[in-house]
Amino acid sequence: MTEFETVVALLKQSQLPQSARSAEQQLKELEDQADFPIVMLHVVAAQNLEESTRLAAALFFKNFLKRKWVNSDGQHLLQPSTVKTVKDEVVGLMISLPERLQIQLGESVSIIADSDFPHNWEDLVSSLVARLSPTDMVTNNGILTVAHSIFKKWRPLFSSDDLNREILLVLNQFTEPYKQLCEEVDRQIEANSNNKAQLDILFRVQFNIFKIFFDLNCQDIPAFFEDNLDYFMNLLKKYLCYTNPLLEDPDEDDEAGILEKVKASICDAIQLYSLRYEEFFGTYLNGFVETVWNLLTNTSTQPKYDILVSRALTFLTSVAKVPRHTNMFSSPEVLKQLIEKIVVPNMSLRESDEELFEDDPLEYIRRDLEGSDSDTRRRAATDFLRELNDKAESSVTKVALEYVEQFLNLYKQDPASNWKAKDTAIHLYSSIAAKGAVTSSGVTSINLTVDILSFFSENIAPDLMNDSANPILKVDAIKYIYTFRNQLSRDHLIQVFPVLMNHLLSTNYVVCTYSAVTVERLLAKNVFDKTEVAEIAQQLLPKLFELIAAGGTPEKISENEYLMKCIMRILLVAGSDVATGDAGKQLLQQLIGILQEICKNPSNPRFNHYTFESIGVLLKYTVPVVGFAAVQDIVSPTFLTILEQDIAEFSPYVFQLLALILELSPSIDSLPPAFQQLARTLVVAQLWESRGNVPALARLLKAIISKNGSIYEENLLALLGVFQKLISSRVNDEFGFDLLQAIMLHISPQVLQPHLKDIAVILLMRLQGSRTEKFVNRFAYFVVFLAATAPTPSFPITFIDQAEKGVFGTIWGQFLVNAVPNVQGPLQRKTAAIGCTKLLTGTPEFLGGEYSSLWPTTLEKLVQLLNSEISKSTEEVSPEVDLDSLSFGSSFNKLSTCTPKPTDPLPDIRDAKQFFVQQLQAANNQTNGQVNQLIGNSSEAVKTALRDFGYA
Template sequence: MALNQELQQLSGLLEASLSPATAKQAEQSLRSVETQQGFSISLLKLVASDQFPASVRLAGSLYFKNFIRRKWTDEEGNYLIPIADVEAVKTEIVGLMISLQGPTQIQLGEAISIMADSDFPDRWTTLIDDLVSRLTPTDVYTNNGVLRVAHSIFKRWRPLFSSNELLLEIKHVLEKFCVPFMSLFQQTDVLITQNEGNKEALIPLFQSLQLILKIYFDLNCQDIPEFFEDNKDVLMALVLKYLQYNNPLLVTDDEDETGPLEEAKSIICELLQLYTQRYDDVFGEMLPPFVETTWNLLTTIGLEPKYDVLVSKALGFLTTVTKNQDRAQVFGSQQILQQVVEKIVLPNMSLRQSDEEMFEDDPIEYTRRDLEGSDSDTRRRAATDFLRELKERFEGLVTEVVMSYVQHYLQTYNSDKSEWRAKDTAVYLFSSVAVKGTVTASGASATNMLLDVVGFFSQNIAPDLVASDTHAILKVDAIKFIHTFRNQLTKAQLTEAFPVLSSMFLAQDYVVYTYAAITIERILSIKQSGQNNVLLFDKDDVAPVAEQLLTNLFRLIEKGQTPEKLAENEFLMMCLMRVVLTARESIAPYSEMIMQHLVGIITETSKNPSNPKFTHYMFETVGAVLRYAAPTKPPGTFDSVLLPVFMGILGQDVTEFMQYVFQLLSQLLDVAPTNAPFPDGIAPLVRPILSPSLWETKGNVPALTHLLISILARNPELFVQQSLIEPLLGVFQKLIAAKANDHYGFELLESILYNIPVSNLRTYLRQIALLILQRLHSSRTEKLVVRVSHLVYFLSATTNPAKELGPDFAVSLLDEAQPGIFSDIFDAFVVPATPKLHSAVDKKIAVVGLTRILFESAKFNSQYGAKWARGAEMLTTTLLSGSLVGVFDGPVITEATIDPVGDEEVSFGSSFARLATVAVKVVDPAPDVSDAKKYAAAAVQRATSGGGSVAQPNLGSVTQEVGQSLTRLAGMA
């Protein structure tokens, strides 16, 4: 009865979480009860029970997956839920998932994958045996459940780098799974054959086949197992059979709906691509019938969108075959190449009616699919890749064949402008063979020397850019041509194109102005040839047009009438961000206008965050405005604009935006002059940001750490006045307890010790030292040792007497934990880690800190003189090796290196998304030391000349070689 009541209560919370009005409160209630023992089991029982609505059970499975992601283990692999619950979940979840269907089963499968990532195989040794024992000869639905679980575990291997640990895990699976796998593949084949006329039976059987083929790929993704090599004839005969297989019962009526047969053949093409790419020595002799079948498939398949993925995967397979010089010879004649172009390339590269409909009805999706570098499976991209690979093998022949078609289509268009599709095909064909290699995010790096790209641009592309009656798709083609070949155009040519591209922001066609934004952003990102840190266009180039560009971009973005539509087009925001980054300080006169627009967009999109990339670029733009405009404005200019919206986001717990807000609050403090008033709106935040719950989200940790450091630098009295030193040190304790966050803990500790008077910290110093020693003893890593070394040097290098730090303090701090322990730490950790401090400021801190320990610390010289020689050897080696950057003038960031448009995928989640425009302020504890080498040389010179240095008694303890080095160093003073 109690359990039933518990499930009813849980059901009510999950149901409430589905309504926007009650979702946040329901989520908080669920979070409050999830820590109770048995919660995970209750949640699984609810998901399994048909007493509850399907929507509630699905919500339960989704919550369970996210709960497992957050709470299964910490970074070190320690369980965060009771061990009894861990064992119970492992016992129940496989059988439960197999018994379910649809989205609920998928969510539990992902949960199993998360658990397996942590526990399999070492802490979940029974998992594969459990799965194998559930496979049956005839129960297709049970088998499909088992296969989904298996695939959810095995697919984790695909993106991983090979390692002994990974290969041992795969070997563990192979030993138990290979024989049942092949038996099931053969049995499924028999059942498909027996049920060829029974559509109801074929559908689940083809689900089995798809899962079997996916697992085939999984098991072979790292290396070809001996079992698969030994049985390749049997297994590959089945693969070939289903690449050739056709059955009208499996063909869907809807031209957009991919059928189970196309899905299976797409997976087969991926598998064939893997084998051709990685295991040619085993698979090569078997290749011809697969190539022939794929050719036949591509020359007979329809143009309907439902076949797009299959065509893309099939072309991907042929492209891989073509990468082999010997195998490519099958295409190496003019006659064959003409067939390739006519029967495969042109049908898949020409614009279809469905493409035109997408251009009109879903322009943002059209743009994302069409963009070079997109991961979308499109026919055009796959056909382009295939043609480019053929051109790499037979450059002259392919160029000649393709250009004959290009000229034909251009003539067709020039004689009749209504035949604009012909020119669209011509431009795509030309671009496909004009590029040498592949097109990356940086554009085409090299071109086909047999073609005149600039000449083609002048004759056939430029006119379409300026003509008023050009079809919108040809206008996009022209813009995209500049985008692709921007590196081949001179700065003068690009400068001429800039006003034309800018005018596209006044166009009515969504794709036209979006592609213009994409191209302008990429042009402004071009680096000067041979100078990776110098941009081709600078603020002087952009300043005259920047305000108008930004105004037009804001107008286009703000067309959106809902939060989702407002944030739909990340390319517009990316361009806006790039214009601000390039214009830099020149935006200052109208920076308030920019910020008002941004605040309005942030406010609206915070109601329903939907596009992670748009969000990221939006906050990068705020960071850029603060970086370049705030120093030219009166202090607090942007505080009154930003703080209310930031407080609203934090108050409403908009988790997708919070880490960005923390970073920008830090920047607001850092860009202000040190004597500027502390913003009233930030002071009330200090207590809430110390609460443990905020620090549980991994993505918040770096941002919160640096926000605390910024507050400490500007207003350390807050922590004393509000009695917050203990909670602050509690954050430090939490951070250094985890390997993933210990470096943030040490950054925070350095800031605490540097900014809060030692008199206020005196009672906590022993506990701080004990925590450091415990970490060094219990789970020491190289990163931890380097941070301890940095802490010792940072404290020792602090030259401001008002800080009450310095070398004696550094020695005494660690000795608080255990008298005399500093000697061991200095010898075993601090000195050996010195060369691993790489940045200019860190090297300076190390040299100044080590110099002060050796030549200014009475405590070190009197108590630990036996270690003096070791430190002197490291000091002279560091200073005389030529590796030291002698002068440090503060945190310098080369502006050209600020590039928020990287390769990494931005998404809403727990990981940290660093804002490139927000520079973490580096503290130099010895600002009065302009040259670390001269500083050290002067200290050595004083000691060796009899100037009464505390180090004099230890000078004789060094070797002759180190003594000579000290003499050399003294001569540099």
């Protein structure tokens, strides 16, 4: 039994930095006790405990569910009685909790619903509906919070039959009570217009009502909403126009109030309808456009209105996208009003923006960069102006340039006082100059009626060169280069690059960081060759390391991911010119030093990721030069400490890098003691419980086996247990096949022989009981891989037939042969073609034996495979490095800079087609023309292909 008091004490300790890791580890050790999740819920519910302890319990419970609720195939990992009790208690508890706790427990309900609803939690919606009350709005708010936490998962999903059935089930149970609640809340808002306390709770309910409106309509417009469209559109419009001084806080400038949140959610809903359901929404469109226009022109510039204004502008942008609505915005008078009264005010710098620039520079940067400021006025105004410009370029450009000129002239009259006017001018000009979004690759299409280079020379370069220029204008100048780097010539970029490097020395945090961002993007653009970058690196790298180290604490060291990304890019582009020998070792030691610090508190996932990417780049260049021993002396102590301390955020990265070190080492006589100990640990089942560990663990295990398979010969059952766990999972079966191929190649056949039948049975049981297309494709490749690499081509046949005599012919004919052309990757297709050739030409079972009836079909599929892209090189090109699309969560984060290089198991055979023709001719001679007879019964397409291959 889990002791309530023990859990509470550990949760309290988990909130203290000095005891947090130890307490979390002890809590994890209690997780396997059957009543653990129930006790955790009881802690969350305990009103006599401090809210911080209850919140810690809610957070731990949520993360526990992520790890332990279901496995990768969606099967419950907890006892059925525990699963039932959790589901019985969690909804009712969440409804009764304060808002902060409600949010965390709502995410827990979402995790459970993702796997269980609707099939294994059929009464969820009906139980929610049954709890709705005409009077208790606090309870109703909790119920709607739960409902939204379940329904919101539909928003990003692609339509499918299962999804549509789930939504229909919800609609049938939920929509009528939902409408009744809408009517009751609306009635009570009118009745309580002078009651601030009651209005606050009613509008929190209303906020959830409108979020759920979006949820229920996000995939398709339900018949219920079609039938009640007039009611809901009038309701949306009513509250978009609603005002009440009691819901406004004159002392609050920054935080959006509940009324602003409600109106923002309404803007989301009408945007959805304008984009997806125009045939229904068209009648209401003009009225909503007018309402939103008035809202924008009458809303102040206070930050608390930012989200509302940005969502309102996004709605207008969605309307402007539709060509048939262009006339609403196309007249010069309307355009002038839009730019003057909506675009310019929301694009202009405010006092709050200046304060953010000074007080929270990183937040300023994140809001300002590439789509990270989607909820800011400036980005929303920019998107709206670009959409208008896209539909009426000449008219919009003419009007906008008039304002650009006006603001520039104002600046020239008094640069010191009117510098904000130039800031507005630059953003207005950039908005009409660039067409489409500014991506991580820069602007790809521009407005040809403006002169970007001339504007750069006249208005941007002076601020870039002027040390005394206002810091915000200097940032504007750097961002102009960042934005239009594809349009600036190489000569321009070479001239400004030294200036950008100098700005890295700036004492202004934003100027310094923007310089690092732009330098990184220019290097990614391949403006400079490797030698030039190596020279640049000598100056840049010490400065960047100095800037990072200046943070002092782990949190401050890792707060600025842009600096580490710049280091990573320099190493990636300069490569061996800066990263080998003693210089590479020195850089590696500096990065390991940073890693040691951030291990104390892994607070910024992006900084962490770029740190490991940078280490990966250095390892690629240093290991082959300085050797395995020298590198592992630098990295192993820190890496092994991370694993011993179970720093979950870092472990998958460490596994990948350790695998890379082994893969890059040409030969290792014997693994060092630390690696041997780690190798034994890798086959412990508990280590494979974390989904994020699996891909990296599988790669490391494969690398160890490839270097020294004998290390597992005494513990082969544990290794095969890992294989069985992976192969039984629909999500992880590919790693099971990778592991099995390494086992077959590198572990002694004599040691493996007693276990081959069991392995075959495991594969066949999975094929029979839980077959997927992915599994069949990998199984097919595994068979031909064995035929290609085993001592005899008949090995995969005898291996599979150990499970049951003749079963190979059944599975090959019914499933595997048809999957042979589906093999992915040129090198893998080469191996598959060689293996398939050996089956056809080198096995008595296919040549006149029990499986000869499968020969023609196998030949047909092999010809299809040979007609696809097949590698002829033993030096396979490494996959493209993608470092611009990162997302972070509980899933595996792959290191792009150290993607494993495909290895060729058959380097001596360079041309699979030539090998096929030679083997086919040899087999025909050995069988006195039997092969030609079989070919004679093949299709004309196969015969033509054979002639094209050179077989006569």
